[in-house]
Amino acid sequence: MNNSQSIQSEIKRFLKFFFQELKPQGKWLTPFNIITIPIIIVGLIILYFRFTEGLGSVTNLSQKYPWGFWIGFDVVTGVAFAGGAYIITFVVYVMRVEKYHSIVRVTVLNGLLAYIFYAGALVLDLGKPWNIINPIIGNSFGYNSVLFLVSWHFLLYMIAEFIEFSPVIAEWAKFEKLRKILNSLTLATVIFGITLSTLHQSGLGALFLMAKPKIHPLWYTEFIPILFLVSSIFAGLSMIIFEGTISHKVFKKLIDPKHHHSFNEIIFGLAKGAAISMFVYYFFKALIFVHGKHWDLLNDFWGGWFLLEVIGLVLIPCFMFAYSVRNKSLGIIRVASILSLIGIILNRLNISVITFNWNVVDKYIPSWQEIVVTLMVISCELWVFRWIVTRMPVFEKNKNY
Amino acid sequence: MESYTYLNIFETKGLEYLLLMCFLVLFVFLIRYLSTDKEKK
Numbered sequence: 352m353n354n355s356q357s358i359q360s361e362i363k364r365f366l367k368f369f370f371q372e373l374k375p376q377g378k379w380l381t382p383f384n385i386i387t388i389p390i391i392i393v394g395l396i397i398l399y400f401r402f403t404e405g406l407g408s409v410t411n412l413s414q415k416y417p418w419g420f421w422i423g424f425d426v427v428t429g430v431a432f433a434g435g436a437y438i439i440t441f442v443v444y445v446m447r448v449e450k451y452h453s454i455v456r457v458t459v460l461n462g463l464l465a466y467i468f469y470a471g472a473l474v475l476d477l478g479k480p481w482n483i484i485n486p487i488i489g490n491s492f493g494y495n496s497v498l499f500l501v502s503w504h505f506l507l508y509m510i511a512e513f514i515e516f517s518p519v520i521a522e523w524a525k526f527e528k529l530r531k532i533l534n535s536l537t538l539a540t541v542i543f544g545i546t547l548s549t550l551h552q553s554g555l556g557a558l559f560l561m562a563k564p565k566i567h568p569l570w571y572t573e574f575i576p577i578l579f580l581v582s583s584i585f586a587g588l589s590m591i592i593f594e595g596t597i598s599h600k601v602f603k604k605l606i607d608p609k610h611h612h613s614f615n616e617i618i619f620g621l622a623k624g625a626a627i628s629m630f631v632y633y634f635f636k637a638l639i640f641v642h643g644k645h646w647d648l649l650n651d652f653w654g655g656w657f658l659l660e661v662i663g664l665v666l667i668p669c670f671m672f673a674y675s676v677r678n679k680s681l682g683i684i685r686v687a688s689i690l691s692l693i694g695i696i697l698n699r700l701n702i703s704v705i706t707f708n709w710n711v712v713d714k715y716i717p718s719w720q721e722i723v724v725t726l727m728v729i730s731c732e733l734w735v736f737r738w739i740v741t742r743m744p745v746f747e748k749n750k751n752y
Numbered sequence: 753m754e755s756y757t758y759l760n761i762f763e764t765k766g767l768e769y770l771l772l773m774c775f776l777v778l779f780v781f782l783i784r785y786l787s788t789d790k791e792k793k
Contacts, residue, residue, distance in 0.1 A: 623786050630782055634775040641767050676786055 365524055372742050383737075387730035394727025397720045398475065406478060409720040415708065420717035421476040423703035424725055427555055428696050429469025431579070434587030436462025436512060437548035438624070444541040451617055453610050456519055456745045457598065458591055460736065463512040468732040470505045475724065497557045504551035511544035523743040553580040559702055567706035569648050569657040572639045575702070581635060584628040586695040588621045589668075589688040596685055598740075606746045615681060622672045622684045625691065629669035636661050653709065660701065664694025 401409045412419045439458045442448045474480045485491055486502040493499045514536055521530035556579030563571055572578070599606060599614060606614075648654055671687035674680070697705075704715065739745060 626786060627782065630779065634771070638768060638771055638775075641771055673782060673786055677788070 361526075365526075368524065376741060383733075387734065390723065390726050390730050391734075394724050394730075397724055398727075401475065401720075401724075406476075409718065409724075411715055411718045411721070413715070415711070415713075416715035418703060418707075419476075419715060420704060420721045420725060421472055423700050424696070425469045425472040425728060426476075427703050428699040429465050429472075430552065430555060431583045431586040431695055431699060432590045432692070433462040433465035433469070434548065434552060434583035435591040436515075436587070437545050438584055438587050439591065440515065440541045441545050444538055445545070450613070450620060453613065453746075454591065454595060454617060456516070457595070457740070459512060459515045460519075460739060460745055461590070461594060463509065463516055464732050464736055466505065466509045466512060468728050468735075470509070472725075472728050497554055497560075501551050501554045501558065504547050504554065508544060508547045508551065511540050511547060514540045515544065519743050519745060548583075549580060552583040553577065555579055556702075562707070565708050566702060567653055567709040568643065569640075569645055569653060570702050570706050572643065574635070574639055578632070578635060578639075581628060581632045582695060582698065585625040585632065585691055588625040588628070589691040589695075592618055592621050592625070592684060592688040593692060596688075598746075602740055602746060605740065610746070618681060618684060619676050619679065622687070623676045625688070626669050626672035626676065629665055629672065629691065633661065633665050633669060636665070653706065656701070656705075660694060660697050664690055664697060668694065 397409050406412055410419060410421075436459050439451055439455055443451050443455050474483055477483055483502075486493065486499050487506060514533065517533045518530050518537070521527075521533055553576035556575035556577075559566060559571075559575055560573065595614065595618070649658065668687040668690040671683050671690070675683035675687065704717075708714065
């Protein structure tokens with residue numbers, strides 16, 4: 352058999368295998384399906400109207416509020432939650448801490464899907480979605496724009512994460528030679544990916560630098576990019592703890608029993624990292640607050656809201672993480688991770704939506720359609736995640752390798 | 753004769769330096785706290 356014939360037969364074999372894998376496995380009537388299927392259907396109907404009638408028909412966006420819930424939650428918050436991928440790959444592949452190797456694949460998959468779905472949701476928010484390609488093809492590059500950096504970084508990082516995850520796909524599809532080649536690319540891709548991440552996590556914050564008159568002074572600072580970068584560390588770590596705890600219950604059968612025991616140790620390690628990064632973040636916030644001399648701003652509603660975010664959802668979870676690491680309490684770690692995730696959501700929404708135009712009377716409030724579409728995006732991501740982990744060797748390496 | 757001048761810590765960088773020193777001291781304590789395992793102790 353010559354080379355082209357063998358390639359053709361390999362492709363045929365893969366296509367047959369792929370279509371077999373597309374068939375649903377397990378029960379249809381599960382609580383997860385019952386909740387998510389109606390959300391996805393309603394979301395698709397809303398999106399039909401969004402693309403036929405325009406943004407104004409389903410959202411409360413206007414010329415005064417061109418960026419709403421879809422940008423604030425899906426893009427700005429979702430990308431922070433995906434930060435776990437660059438932290439874990441750095442720890443495992445660069446620092447060589449093997450303890451966390453068992454969670455690399457699932458973390459990278461989470462990061463990849465988060466970028467595809469949440470950054471992909473950007474298409475829904477653009478008045479002319481086809482223009483999304485402009486920064487890439489050079490039609491009005493806009494070199495000086497932060498958006499130029501962010502759009503290129505999103506694209507490159509998605510490619511980098513795909514390459515990092517691709518050995519798993521090759522392993523699943525039984526492409527042995529390809530798997531070896533892709534595996535050899537991992538370290539270089541990881542280093543490239545970390546560089547990109549540090550820049551675009553802070554770049555997302557830099558998008559708001561030009562909105563100084565619009566953002567409440569308690570949240571606006573010229574250090575927003577640094578705050579976004581540091582907060583993405585504990586956002587990512589808290590997300591791994593939260594998602595990992597759920598995955599270990601839902602996909603229990605797919606996980607090697609050995610990993611069940613080591614997983615608790617991994618959680619304590621992640622909680623330690625979260626506590627340290629939250630502590631640093633809290634002092635950054637305190638230093639910026641003192642530097643800005645904002646004492647008088649604490650007396651009104653916004654002051655209380657700021658303290659709730661900084662003390663209630665950063666400092667308290669930080670102490671909870673530290674206490675639970677020392678006392679080996681998984682329950683407290685789980686609660687702390689949820690609190691810190693809420694803190695990140697609140698922080699990102701405070702900057703992009705809630706305190707944006709804080710002194711204007713007619714405030715933007717997202718429409719129910721915007722919220723349903725966001726839930727649809729999350730549901731679709733979970734469906735794809737479930738499909739991949741139940742078919743590909745995500746939780747453990749194939750025993751043949 | 754020179755008179756005493758009141759140093760307003762809020763107007764100067766004093767408070768920021770104090771905060772930074774507190775951070776450094778507390779950071780050392782945090783790392784030490786996280787490094788010792790209560791169960792092993």
